[in-house]
Amino acid sequence: xxxxxxxxxxxxxxxxxxxxxxxxxxxxxxxxxxxxxxxxxxxxxxxxxxxxxxxxxxxxxxxxxxxxxxxxxxxxxxxxxxxxxxxxxxxxxxxxxxxxxxxxxxxxxxxxxxxxxxxxxxxxxxxxxxxxxxxxxxxxxxxxxxxxxxxxxxxxxxxxxxxxxxxxxxxxxxxxxxxxxxxxxxxxxxxxxxxxxxxxxxxxxxxxxxxxxxxxxxxxxxxxxxxxxxxxxxxxxxxxxxxxxxxxxxxxxxxxxxxxxxxxxxxxxxxxxxxxxxxxxxxxxxxxxxxxxxxxxxxxxxxxxxxxxxxxxxxxxxxxxxxxxxxxxxxxxxxxxxxxxxxxxxxxxxxxxxxxxxxxxxxxxxxxxxxxxxxxxxxxxxxxxxxxxxxxxxxxxxxxxxxxxxxxxxxxxxxxxxxxxxxxxxxxxxxxxxxxxxx
Amino acid sequence: xxxxxxxxxxxxxxxxxxxxxxxxxxxxxxxxxxxxxxxxxxxxxxxxxxxxxxxxxxxxxxxxxxxxxxxxxxxxxxxxxxxxxxxxxxxxxxxxxxxxxxxxxxxxxxxxxxxxxxxxxxxxxxxxxxxxxxxxxxxxxxxxxxxxxxxxxxxxxxxxxxxxxxxxxxxxxxxxxxxxxxxxxxxxxxxxxxxxxxxxxxxxxxxxxxxxxxxxxxxxxxxxxxxxxxxxxxxxxxxxxxxxxxxxxxxxxxxxxxxxxxxxxxxxxxxxxxxxxxxxxxxxxxxxxxxxxxxxxxxxxxxxxxxxxxxxxxxxxxxxxxxxxxxxxxxxxxxxxxxxxxxxxxxxxxxxxxxxxxxxxxxxxxxxxxxxxxxxxxxxxxxxxxxxxxxxxxxxxxxxxxxxxxxxxxxxxxxxxxxxxx
Numbered sequence: 001x002x003x004x005x006x007x008x009x010x011x012x013x014x015x016x017x018x019x020x021x022x023x024x025x026x027x028x029x030x031x032x033x034x035x036x037x038x039x040x041x042x043x044x045x046x047x048x049x050x051x052x053x054x055x056x057x058x059x060x061x062x063x064x065x066x067x068x069x070x071x072x073x074x075x076x077x078x079x080x081x082x083x084x085x086x087x088x089x090x091x092x093x094x095x096x097x098x099x100x101x102x103x104x105x106x107x108x109x110x111x112x113x114x115x116x117x118x119x120x121x122x123x124x125x126x127x128x129x130x131x132x133x134x135x136x137x138x139x140x141x142x143x144x145x146x147x148x149x150x151x152x153x154x155x156x157x158x159x160x161x162x163x164x165x166x167x168x169x170x171x172x173x174x175x176x177x178x179x180x181x182x183x184x185x186x187x188x189x190x191x192x193x194x195x196x197x198x199x200x201x202x203x204x205x206x207x208x209x210x211x212x213x214x215x216x217x218x219x220x221x222x223x224x225x226x227x228x229x230x231x232x233x234x235x236x237x238x239x240x241x242x243x244x245x246x247x248x249x250x251x252x253x254x255x256x257x258x259x260x261x262x263x264x265x266x267x268x269x270x271x272x273x274x275x276x277x278x279x280x281x282x283x284x285x286x287x288x289x290x291x292x293x294x295x296x297x298x299x300x301x302x303x304x305x306x307x308x309x310x311x312x313x314x315x316x317x318x319x320x321x322x323x324x325x326x327x328x329x330x331x332x333x334x335x336x337x338x339x340x341x342x343x344x345x346x347x348x349x350x351x352x353x354x355x356x357x358x359x360x361x362x363x364x365x366x367x368x369x370x371x372x373x374x375x376x377x378x379x380x381x382x383x384x385x386x387x388x389x390x391x392x393x394x395x396x397x398x399x400x401x402x403x404x405x406x407x408x409x410x411x412x413x414x415x416x417x418x419x420x421x422x423x424x425x426x427x428x429x430x431x432x433x434x435x436x437x438x439x
Numbered sequence: 440x441x442x443x444x445x446x447x448x449x450x451x452x453x454x455x456x457x458x459x460x461x462x463x464x465x466x467x468x469x470x471x472x473x474x475x476x477x478x479x480x481x482x483x484x485x486x487x488x489x490x491x492x493x494x495x496x497x498x499x500x501x502x503x504x505x506x507x508x509x510x511x512x513x514x515x516x517x518x519x520x521x522x523x524x525x526x527x528x529x530x531x532x533x534x535x536x537x538x539x540x541x542x543x544x545x546x547x548x549x550x551x552x553x554x555x556x557x558x559x560x561x562x563x564x565x566x567x568x569x570x571x572x573x574x575x576x577x578x579x580x581x582x583x584x585x586x587x588x589x590x591x592x593x594x595x596x597x598x599x600x601x602x603x604x605x606x607x608x609x610x611x612x613x614x615x616x617x618x619x620x621x622x623x624x625x626x627x628x629x630x631x632x633x634x635x636x637x638x639x640x641x642x643x644x645x646x647x648x649x650x651x652x653x654x655x656x657x658x659x660x661x662x663x664x665x666x667x668x669x670x671x672x673x674x675x676x677x678x679x680x681x682x683x684x685x686x687x688x689x690x691x692x693x694x695x696x697x698x699x700x701x702x703x704x705x706x707x708x709x710x711x712x713x714x715x716x717x718x719x720x721x722x723x724x725x726x727x728x729x730x731x732x733x734x735x736x737x738x739x740x741x742x743x744x745x746x747x748x749x750x751x752x753x754x755x756x757x758x759x760x761x762x763x764x765x766x767x768x769x770x771x772x773x774x775x776x777x778x779x780x781x782x783x784x785x786x787x788x789x790x791x792x793x794x795x796x797x798x799x800x801x802x803x804x805x806x807x808x809x810x811x812x813x814x815x816x817x818x819x820x821x822x823x824x825x826x827x828x829x830x831x832x833x834x835x836x837x838x839x840x841x842x843x844x845x846x847x848x849x850x851x852x853x854x855x856x857x858x859x860x861x
Contacts, residue, residue: 137454220574
């Protein structure tokens, strides 16, 4: 690590259920706000889950040079354009006269676009042959060609957000999109840092974007019984680490950062917002549906990131904790929160109870592929502002969940170094470590 | 490919006659049964595998066997060749379409008097018709999920979703992961099947398919770099390679197939915002190729053969040809091209790794496969016309892939010469 180039964050932005600017969202996070409300995107009134954390009052046209260029973009891409514009502006890369745009790459963990549910299901049903229990191919195709929109279908491909961002910012460096469920944007940022370290790019636009708040998205998670079906105020539905937790609440949105090689940033007079010093990635290789119960995979990802950062997780001999704040994956499912807690104890041993850890999903909902990016930005704001966002709705601690989850109210703290975890359905575990920038 | 036999045939597992072309690179359903490939204890899990995942699992099983690796899936041995935590897995994937029959069967009970979908009935009762694990069939990272469970790969694992560039980018990522010391080897590549109604529809909407209602010679539907090229044809397939740190491979005493010596990636400047049509002035493909050559310490004169996308889509053939001419200059017309699409079709996320596997096999066997599909020499002044397979002295083969979306990837593969001077 010491011999490889340092990578800093020089810009950040997000479009979230708690607002569409850094400061607005931060103020909601530290005042334990909530983005949850009944679903408005479609009629979910009879679904097991009727609420979500939707992005509200977002006009992507304000964030792009020419909205017409992105006229066919899906909602996920529109979120990413807004978040990326904020990051790009904060980075002031446009002011850099000699910016080599072939050395600016993209690495997103972007989710797929939103299905055209109405026309898709109408096409399927119109071609259904009940006797054969199959759709009739010829009728399906005829109906599909009539009902479905070409651009709307193509824009669902998960690499469309990077295509639009490339066009918007005219960048042609290495371009990747990964989709490892809820771990995607953490993994994207980690790998983007590595691409810079290896000298394959000077700057990477990285992060994630996603929305699954559509009928078959909610259906999918309802069938998995992963979503909260809380009966009452939606703001109280996401209850990470609480004994009464009952699943996650779907969110949507995007978080984007500009990552830059330190000397490149300094040479153009940019102000580093933070430094990414550690990244770890592992796979449970356990079961399709379940997390490895000892937290083996999560612990492996954290240990790999700590090792890269040169941090001994068991050492507090200098008086300072090895990590000042953990942004938990903290989905609010029974399984995740127990196993994540176990993994933290595995990694930090006796120090674990002293390290504050919270889940902003309790307020913002779970942005799925974009979760890691908004949580990393939250860590950087915690460092900058010296304040930790709370875990909302944590009133009745569960047996064995005895860490410091920063319940219900934010807390002032001197924050130097944060660790951010995200774990995906499918077994991918990813951890980033970010620290206050100093020369 | 040595015999010039195509895998493109009439789609027969559903009626595709209404599409521009009912032909595709199809793996016949009776020639591949994933249940026979997985360990007995894992057979139940095959019920929640999409076709894409089946292909990845099948390719991974072959790769593991070919590399003489012992994994959790191997019979009769309980000690794996590698520490599971040192084994990574990077499998590119596409946008996996839900099985239309399964979904429609579930929604058919949620209709109103006019036969239209009734979302309230769906919420109340209909969604219960879907198996609880329905969503987990279609998450793109399920390819890697199943493969990592079967072979116990606990190292870094990622799922890159950049259309045809996915598996080439995955190979590059595995290489980075191994280079930075986070794994000793990776199962790397990609798999995808677009041979389903939604998969074909989206590609037809994107203008990537030729029109061919009938064909006496299915291989001739797609004609890369030919004057009469009329568009692409889809396929399904997966390619998985075992990428291994050289010293580890040598230490366990196996003979490497080839060296993955160079990698480059870039994003196109496109006419449209979706990256469908590359700009005439686009330099990004050149930049990806140059990146691969530079990182492999390879001068353009040293490249002995090129495997480009070669889709037979005229606009994309032009992009390929311009890049080859720009990088290789006067020698461009002397470098033999390997054209893969007339054999297997555009296999989406599986394509790049299949291409690299073909290149590696060419290097190992010192042979170039037959070029089929085309009937006359190409219109771009490249060595792309019809020919039979033939022996060739090959030391370095370049593979590059553009994609629907504008991501480009280039991989340089070198002949393994026994470790001397490698």
